[in-house]
Amino acid sequence: MRPSVLDPLFAPVSSLQGIGPKIAKTISGLVADRQDREATLADLLFHVPHSLIDRRHRPGIAYSENGQIVTLQVTIDRHHPGPRGGRAPYRITAFDQTGSITFVFFHPRRDWLEKMFPEGEVRVVSGRVEWFNERPQMVHPDYLLSLEEAASMPAIEPVYPMTAGLAGKTLQKALGAALQRLPVLPEWQDGAFLERNMWPGFDEALRAVHNPKEQDDLSPEGANIRRIAYDELLASQLALALVRKSMRQLGGVSRKPSGTLQQKVISALPFSLTDGQAAAVKDINSDLAEPIRMLRLLQGDVGAGKTVVALAALAQVIETGAQGALMAPTEILARQHFASMQPLCEAAGIRLALMTGKDTQKQRRILQEKLNAGEIDLVVGTHALFQGSVTFQNLGLVVVDEQHRFGVHQRLAISAKGNGVDVLVMTATPIPRTLVLTCFGDMDVSRLTEKPAGRKPVTTVSVSLDRLDEIVGRIGAAISSGQKAYWVCPLVEESEKIDLAAVEDRHKVLEQALGQKVSLIHGRMSADEKDAAMASFKSGETRILVATTVIEVGVDVPDATIIVIEHAERFGLAQLHQLRGRVGRSDKPSSCVLLFKAPLGETAAARLNIMRETNDGFLIAEEDLRLRGGGEILGTRQSGTPGFRVARLEDHADLMEIARDDARLILETDPDLKGPRGDALRCLLYLFGRDEAIRLLRAG
The missing domain is CATH 3.40.50.300 (P-loop containing nucleotide triphosphate hydrolases)
Known part of the structure; x- marks a missing residue:
């Protein structure tokens, strides 16, 4: 049973005042981990801001930089409504002692604007300044207040990841109401550990993150976020340790055969095992010999x-x-x-x-x-x-x-x-x-870590899409000399239709340019159609396979020696490396061509650089984590770490190690989580959605 102290946090978001079914559904789409359930207040509270707006920044009109959010105290000069019934925006000019600015409104309500911006009066306005033809303007300011009202404007405002159809003010209001219901929870962390790290209590940290006073309150290195991230990592490591314990407790079978069958398999190989393979087989054999289950x-x-x-x-x-x-x-x-x-x-x-x-x-x-x-x-x-x-x-x-x-x-x-x-x-x-x-x-x-003997590293080059015709020509020459090639087109998440058109267009262009049949594989085809296309490429009936990333994992055509990856800048490092692994599977020299659309952003350029420099997947994975965060490495789409809401591996890797050791120690001293800290840790597991681990405790 879930501890009753957590009940307020597991109430649905629709229980908050002013959140009807429609808004509840939109909020759930943003903060819940699964699409098939309504978000709870806990889901909402773990939706933390990514940055903040400082409304205290008051540089004056002339000193406001392009794109900056500023607060200005101005005198309203004149209204410039567009022609009646026209589409032109409504403009209002204003000034302070440093210069003048224009406020711009689309689809205006004229009577409302005249009331809010009376000519000749002083107003406090806050929003993003944009310089246009060397003149500053502000489109739809966030705040327009009289001098008396300005005192109540929040000085610091958190900025949250948002979704279409949800107003920032609605989300803020819901979060404020959810914070009021946050119960006082038992402390599940070790007191001395908290003191050493100078970390606040859980509820104090959560309140500070949603009501930040300074940038540090939201910083991944700051005490608040680190405290909550560690709670989340500990919940995850404790759950994994409980799974391991339960798998081990179920008992294994000691398997100690003579090894003749294994030897027959190894002897039938056309090559000898690498040192790494031999070591892995030895590890596995000793695992199997134990009466404990191998994991x-x-x-x-x-x-x-x-x-x-x-x-x-x-x-x-x-x-x-x-x-x-x-x-x-x-x-x-x-x-x-x-x-x-x-x-x-x-x-x-x-x-x-x-x-x-x-x-x-x-x-x-x-x-x-x-x-x-x-x-x-x-x-x-x-x-x-x-x-x-x-x-x-x-x-x-x-x-x-x-x-x-x-x-x-x-x-x-x-x-x-x-x-x-x-x-x-x-x-x-x-x-x-x-x-x-x-x-x-x-x-x-x-x-x-080693490749089987005789395999050659893949030569990787990056080429701008402007040179597409040249690449097609080279592929034609390679195919005439008996080689096979993959041509990979990217998937753009937003629209399958566009992707499909792109892949089919590329297929047509290559067939025309090379004057021969080209195989095609994409996600919309049936399994039979995919198998048939694959078979004709394998047999050599076709020499080019145009595909979306469905070929990323495991497709094995040893005599394919070239892979062209179109729009390589759209792919993550791990994915580029996986795709490159489709070639270089024989003793023939192979190459990978990364076609990119110029100009390249900094991260994309860094990725393509790493691909050119190394074939070492482990090195690439570490770089990918540094450049992008953990989520996408494991194939989950959102950035950040899979299954985590607050913890980020690129910022909190050090905490992961501590959490693993802490989890092991907890289970050694209190295997059933029955002690005072054990009860609090059960709250932690429920709070972060690791309750399957609690079922294991009961089953054990």
């Missing part, structure tokens, strides 16, 4: 050979008589894993099957019967594998590919499919250390 993250850069390590792990478990499953995020990937594992499984005598959402009911039934009878050792599939109905005779190990699409809930669901199921998670997105702690704090980590 391991296998991080490897694009093309570092994770699948081989996964198959070696699966062979080890299959030799003990258990079954294995490999889960991929898309059907293309599932089929690809199946195809690449097939020859190795045949050589080792492992019975392999593929299960996807496309199977007919009859195929699904036959597969299910074989799984139940233990006639299949290893099944490869998409999410379809873990829908309620699929069962196993004896599931021993699950390998999950591209982890960031599977959260803690799914990790728990997988493990319910068998007795003491071990879990190995693979990700091709090199993730910076702090982010590994954020999302995989419950796992041990193996990293593959």
Whole structure:
């Protein structure tokens, strides 16, 4: 049960005065973590301002800089209404001792303006100044007040991330009302720790952030934001530590086979394992031998050979008589894993099957019967594998590919499919250390840093779109000499229609320019159409594949040696690196062309620079985190860190480490969170939406 002290914070925003269903829906779209529920007061209060406006800034008209928000004390000179019925704006001129200014109003109500700006009177006006033809103007000022009223204007105003259809004043009012209902909560942080950091109490910090007096009150390095960010990170780390503890408590199976099956798989490889692969296999084997469940993250850069390590792990478990499953995020990937594992499984005598959402009911039934009878050792599939109905005779190990699409809930669901199921998670997105702690704090980590022998680094160049014809010509020459190329067009979130047109146009232009058939893949096509396009590119029937970013993860055509990424400035670093990983998968020299539209912004230029300088995914991931924040690295769209509202990894990475150690210590001293601090920590978990961890406490 949620502690009753939190009830006021879990009231819906529509319980606030003046917030009807329509505004509640708009606010929920802005502040709730899911679209299918109404926001609570807690959601609203964790929507923190990103900056502030200082209304105390009064430079005088002549000294107001372009784009600055200023407060001016002026004498109203004259009204200049546009012609009646016309569209022209309404202008009012005013002056102070330094110069004159024009106030501009569109769709004006003339009687209201004459009342608010009486000619010859003094008024205090605050808003953004813009200089136009060397003359200052202010369009629709934020405040226009008499001298008496000006005393009540807020000196400092917080500025919030906003959404269409919501007025700033409405949001401010709702926040003010929500703050009045903020209860006094028990202190969940250690007293000495708070004192050492000179941090305020939770409610004091939250009030200061919404009613800032100085810039420092909102600074990510300031005491208020750091205090709340640490609360959030501790909630996350405590939840992960509880998941880990519960997975461990459920007990594992000690698996110590002779290793002959694993050896057969490794011997069937056309190459020998890299040092990193051999070390990862050794780590996994020692995990499997323990009577504790394995929870391991296998991080490897694009093309570092994770699948081989996964198959070696699966062979080890299959030799003990258990079954294995490999889960991929898309059907293309599932089929690809199946195809690449097939020859190795045949050589080792492992019975392999593929299960996807496309199977007919009859195929699904036959597969299910074989799984139940233990006639299949290893099944490869998409999410379809873990829908309620699929069962196993004896599931021993699950390998999950591209982890960031599977959260803690799914990790728990997988493990319910068998007795003491071990879990190995693979990700091709090199993730910076702090982010590994954020999302995989419950796992041990193996990293593959070398590429398999014989692979050549990809040469990367950046070229302005002005030279498009030249690039098309070069691609034509490369194809005539027998090479294959990808051409990637960006997705613009706002409009699928525009994207589709862009991809289809590029496809047409290339077919015409090169005088040959070109394959096309985009998100609106059916799985069959995508498979057919992919197959004709793989077989060499077509030599160019034009695609949106659907090819980003895992598509494997070893003889493709060129990738052109159009509008490279629109992509994040991690995504550019993933796309580049589609080439350089053989011993032939490969190249990546980053086509950009000039002029480049500072961040975009820095990104393209890093891509030219290095092929090291881990280095790229650290840079990406520095340039952009953690959210997008893990494929969540909003900037900032996945699942966090206040904490930002680029600012609070140091706190993440402390939170992890604190969480471990808490569970060592009070494993059931029953002590006085334990009760307060339960409040913390509920407050930050980590209540699934509390269910684990009860189950444990």
